[in-house]
Amino acid sequence: MRNVLRRAIAPAAGVTTGVTAAVGGGTIGVSTYFVRQVLKPVLPVDEVPVHEVGPDHVVLTSTEESLAPGRYGMWQNEFQTHARIGDVLATDGDRVTRALDGVDFGALVPGKARFDGYYFCGPPATSLPVRLxxxxxxxxxxxxxxxxxxxxxxxxxxxxxxxxxxxxxxxxxxxxxxxxxxxxxxxxxxxxxxxxxxxxxxxxxxxxxxxxxxxxxxxxxxxxxxxxxxxxxxxxxxxxxxxxxxxxxxxxxxxxxxxxxxxxxWQPVLDFHAGENRLPKLISRLGAGLLRGPLRRQVAGLDEPLDIRLTDxxxxxxxxxxxxxxxxxxxxxxxxxxxxxxxxxxxxxxxxxxxxxxxxxxxxxxxxxxxxxxxxxxxxxx
Missing domain, CATH: 3.40.50.1820 (Alpha/Beta hydrolase fold, catalytic domain)
Structure with missing residues (x-):
């Protein structure tokens, strides 16, 4: 969520010109753009460069995610390939080598991939020790x-x-x-x-x-x-x-x-992401109010009011x-x-x-x- 909002809000001043004209203010325009990113389903994107794949290891670009301790999953080519990634074995400059615990299906190759926290995935994988x-x-x-x-x-x-x-x-x-x-x-x-x-x-x-x-x-x-x-x-x-x-x-x-x-x-979550994107709480609070009001369809494409006060x-x-x-x-x-x-x-x-x-x-x-x-x-x- 954070990365999506960061990418979305950065150009908000330019993107929301039409929204501002429609609803009558720059603050409302930014709030509109902000809450849309929370409610809109987003397709996953392969973002982590994979430089080398060996029989028991994989070399990745060093990022906060690829350097994190523990065991993780990795998708590639949308959902065609899933691998299980183990501990960090070595770091060298902007590269990190991690254990490759196994490939559930498909073929992990150099290119781009994306981490997930699942480690296990469902059928047709067989790494989970129970039948699904x-x-x-x-x-x-x-x-x-x-x-x-x-x-x-x-x-x-x-x-x-x-x-x-x-x-x-x-x-x-x-x-x-x-x-x-x-x-x-x-x-x-x-x-x-x-x-x-x-x-x-x-x-x-x-x-x-x-x-x-x-x-x-x-x-x-x-x-x-x-x-x-x-x-x-x-x-x-x-x-x-x-x-x-x-x-x-x-x-x-x-x-x-x-x-x-x-x-x-939900309100503290919205406030947190506003802060992560250097936006005042006014943006997230106004956005939450718009979701339950008469402008909800114009603001976020909602068929019905969404009152996040009920989630507190x-x-x-x-x-x-x-x-x-x-x-x-x-x-x-x-x-x-x-x-x-x-x-x-x-x-x-x-x-x-x-x-x-x-x-x-x-x-x-x-x-x-x-x-x-x-x-x-x-x-x-x-």
Whole structure:
């Protein structure tokens, strides 16, 4: 999100001339451009130069991302190739050599690629030590593809929800842990994912409508024997889960929730990215107001109002009732850590906050998978 907004906002003074004329002010024009970038689905771009590929290593241009400690995934040629990247082996000037743990499918070659935090990816990859079946879920936005890890005779299920602009593979790190606990997993898609039905307006609604697609996945689990549901959410996936807990008639069968780098309030996220782009909070606050007002269609192409005040679960903390494990890095560069800490402080009876010190966004598992897996296993086993 940060890089997208940085690229988008930089030329805003020139780009928003037409918008300014239409809505009557430069500040509104910049706010319009800003919020559009948050709501607009963006196709992934291969950006990391790959200089050399060996049988057990890969040489990349040194960047903050390619130098990060831990294990990661790497896509190339859109989704034609996926590789698993291990530890940093050496650095030399502007080059970094990392271990190549394996290529799941396709052929990793010199050129450009893009990192992901998933490490594992879904079928046809076989690196995940459990079997995933392809299913479909009847959601309000259409039939959504999903993966299923079915543990025979289990009535304990989990539904795992990925983040904004991410893929279902983001959630797979949790599946082997849950399988070992005898918990079946459903990994659903939701509207605006690549290759699935889009929202009518082709915009993200920050969890305020996407929750109903996740309700369909929970209903699938309940209709196939689930008597207890655990919900997982990464980044915006957490915002979706929180709306499900608030609005769904199925929320009563949810026993516990696990969040990784969660959005527990959208306004601080918008404020953070305004600051990252050297814009005043006035821009993000005005943008949020426009999304719920009569100019929402002109501003962001929205079919219906989007009131992000409803996503402020720090303010609404007393409405929560399900135990939560919150994993968040104090140096998260996309979703600020402070709201997670504030939520834990507001509801210490419900929220167990576990802090990482160096991990990037949604990459706590990548940096310390042993700790991540232990915490999740302990929390989910009860």
């Amino acid at each position: 079946d392809d299913i479909e879920v009847d959601a309000p936005a259409g039939r959504m593809p999903a993966w299923l890890d079915r543990v025979p005779s289990s009535d304990r299920w989990a539904v795992l929800v990925h983040g904004r602009g991410a893929q279902r593979g983001e959630t797979l790190r949790a599946v082997p842990i849950l399988h070992g606990l005898g918990i079946s997993s459903v990994i659903p898609s939701y509207r605006n994912d690549i290759g699935v039905p889009a929202a009518r307006d082709h915009r993200y609604h920050l969890g305020l409508t996407e929750w109903s697609d996740i309700e369909a996945a929970v209903l699938y689990a309940a209709s196939h024997g689930a008597r207890e549901i655990q919900l997982f959410g990464w980044s915006m996936g957490a915002a979706i889960v929180l709306q499900f807990l608030d609005r769904s008639w199925l929320s009563e069968i949810v026993s516990r929730v696990v969040f990784d780098s969660p959005v527990v309030s 679960w720090v303010r609404r903390a007393d409405e929560l009732s399900v135990p939560m494990l919150v994993i968040h890095s104090a140096v998260d560069e996309f979703v600020p850590y402070a709201p997670s800490a504030a939520l834990a402080a507001a509801r210490p009876d419900l929220v167990q906050l576990e802090t990482w010190d160096i991990a990037r966004h949604c990459r706590a598992w990548n940096v310390d998978s042993e700790r991540w897996e232990r915490l999740v296993a302990e929390f989910c086993s009860g």
